[in-house]
Amino acid sequence: MGFHRVGNRTYWVEVYAHPEDLPIGGNVLASGNFDEDRAAENLVREQLADGNEWAWCLVQVEVTDMDSDDEATESEYLGGCSYKSRRDFITSMLTCFDPATGITTEAGYYDDMVAACIERLNKRFLREGATG
Numbered sequence: 001m002g003f004h005r006v007g008n009r010t011y012w013v014e015v016y017a018h019p020e021d022l023p024i025g026g027n028v029l030a031s032g033n034f035d036e037d038r039a040a041e042n043l044v045r046e047q048l049a050d051g052n053e054w055a056w057c058l059v060q061v062e063v064t065d066m067d068s069d070d071e072a073t074e075s076e077y078l079g080g081c082s083y084k085s086r087r088d089f090i091t092s093m094l095t096c097f098d099p100a101t102g103i104t105t106e107a108g109y110y111d112d113m114v115a116a117c118i119e120r121l122n123k124r125f126l127r128e129g130a131t132g
Helices: 034-047 086-091 110-132
Strands: 002-007 009-019 057-067 074-080 094-098 101-107
Touching: 009 110, 057 110, 074 094, 074 110, 086 094, 086 110
Parallel strands: none
Antiparallel strands: 002 009, 009 057, 057 074, 094 101
C-alpha cells in the first residue's frame, strides 16, 4: 500500500479489511435512540450486500520493516469497524478534547496502529541488535 520512512528505517504498510464476527445488531451505534441505531445497522447491512467489505469489518494494519534481514512484520487489529472504504479508514480523524489541559487534538486509528507496529518493530530491532 505504501512506504513510511521513520528516521533511517523504511517500513511497508498494508491495510486489510477482514470479515467481522461481531454481530452488527447492537454494535454499530449507541446513540440512545432505538430507531437511529437500527437505521445505522440497516445501512451497514445494505452496504455489505452491495459489496462494501469496509462496511462492517475487522481492520488489520500490517507494517513490515524493509531494513531488517528477515523483513520483520507486526500487525494491529481493530474490530467492529464501519467505513466507506480503505481510504475512509486511513483518513478518518477523531477530534479529542482534554478538559484537563484544554487542548483539542486530532488522531486517527490508522496513524495510531502504524505507530504501535513501528514501535514494536523498533524494540525488536534494538533487542536483536543487542543480542546478535
